[in-house]
Amino acid sequence: MKRLISERLMTDLSEAVREALARDGIVNVPLLAEAIRKRNESENVALEDIESQLLLQAQSFSAAIEFDRPLLN
Numbered sequence: 001m002k003r004l005i006s007e008r009l010m011t012d013l014s015e016a017v018r019e020a021l022a023r024d025g026i027v028n029v030p031l032l033a034e035a036i037r038k039r040n041e042s043e044n045v046a047l048e049d050i051e052s053q054l055l056l057q058a059q060s061f062s063a064a065i066e067f068d069r070p071l072l073n
Contacts, residue, residue: 005043009043014057016035017054018061026066027054027058027061027063027065028067029066029067030051031068036050036054
């Protein structure tokens with residue numbers, strides 16, 4: 001079953017992509033997805049679903065995309 005993402009989370013995704021492009025000129029999907037997941041834990045959306053939506057958002061901007069995972073402590 002495909003999980004629907006709330007409008008609030010989609011807004012956060014879009015803003016995060018725009019901010020990453022303005023700041024870095026590139027969208028690091030796994031790093032950004034983890035930050036978004038943490039900010040929206042109450043939404044209970046899987047990291048993979050957030051990554052998928054981020055990838056779609058980044059592609060819609062024709063953004064350069066990076067796939068470096070965050071370092072785990």
